[in-house]
Amino acid sequence: MALGVCAVLPIRPEVAARTAVVGAAAVVLIVGACVLRSAAAIRAAVFIGPLFGCFAVGILGGWPPAVTTVLVCVLPLGCLLFVGRRAALRPAVPWLARGSLTPEAPWLGLATVVLSGAALTAWALAVRPEPAEYLRELQRLPLWLTILGIVAFALINPVWEEMLFRGVLLTELASVWGVRAAVVLQAVLFGAAHFAGFPSGLVGMAMAGAWGFVLGVMRVRSGGILIATWCT
Template identity: 40%
Template sequence: MAAPVLPGTPWFSLVVAAGLVASLVAAVRSRSAPGIRAVAVAAAVSAVFHVSILLDWPPAVRIVLALVVVFGLPAGLGRRQSIGTAYGWVEPGRPTWPLAAAVVVLIVGTTTALVSWARFTDPVLPGYVVAAKNSPLWQVALAVIAFSLFNAALEESLFRGVLLDEMATIWSVRAALIVQGVAFGLFHFNGFPPGWTGMVMAGVWGYFLGVLRVRSRGLLLPYIAHIGADATIAVITVAGLSGPHW
């Protein structure tokens, strides 16, 4: 019987890698600078995560290396005069009160969904979280804050920054929103929540974060919303150390 090609399996990783390589070749042949930047950054970040997981590197190292890729690679893929274009997504945007209210609603909705899921499923905690069970409270608090800030920065820069911005120059904004949302969902198949449920939740959430980025014309508001979700996830995992059905 053939091995299933499902997210989280080696075969799926090979399919994703093949797809990224094929996309990069197509972008190079079409001489599409936005396409080259988008695919190259996505492929490099994917490689960082796969290698770091294979070598069992700490999550902090994984996030820092991926941030270096996201902020460093676009500059190396463009000519000097196109640097500004490659980093056009690095801006806070123009927040308004209605959009700020939307962020609050998004954070409340995300928190409610995550807490409800955790209470009814009794999730399995990652090994590095279990290893921190006997750590001092200040270290745990610092880890929660660092994870919330840096993971949100990485994922917003990659999905609502590079991918959304570059894809919107090739296709329509609506198509770019869908593509980055789907990619965000696939990226979180082994996330928290894991599996198909987590992938769908992350994909839908990523789409709305993309809408927020487009409406606000910057990354500040989706970044704040993302911090809220990551902080909730961190608190859920830490609370889970006290026992099941917290």
């Protein structure tokens, strides 16, 4: 749970000291997990550690957002595949299980997409948020690169979000505190991660938290992250 909190705290160049403190806390937690031989915490650390590190290095180092996005998607996933080869940590493999199509999945998925899309549109029209830095950077590129960047972001962002929240955190929290608590806790973390995201603010946190709860239920009911990723 503590590692999950470290993973969702926003990283900003103007508050690099806070990022350093959070990074140090994550290292202490990872070392503590290894000392205590907590398999659940070690499995989560293998994914969350590289994830946080890629974001911190890319954002604080002033790297192009596109490069940071690629690293965030490639390195944590590579670590996950490596962990899957270790017998003692092999329970990490179900993080990315596809799951099965349950009877309620089609209508629940459709309702989630329609309602969340309508809610996000209404929020954006009311708040008029500034475009994210990644999108602002795309506006300065040739049209074909802009389109490619938007498509890549639309494909990549849901994948790593689902891997982290409905894959890693929900699975490992469930192994410690049970499925019901895990669904609620990952939804709370998902909402907190959107405080400075899209949607943002307290309203955005509540919207994202409710959305994350529904996706968590779908993840549990289907036994995999495929349906939740599709809805994202």
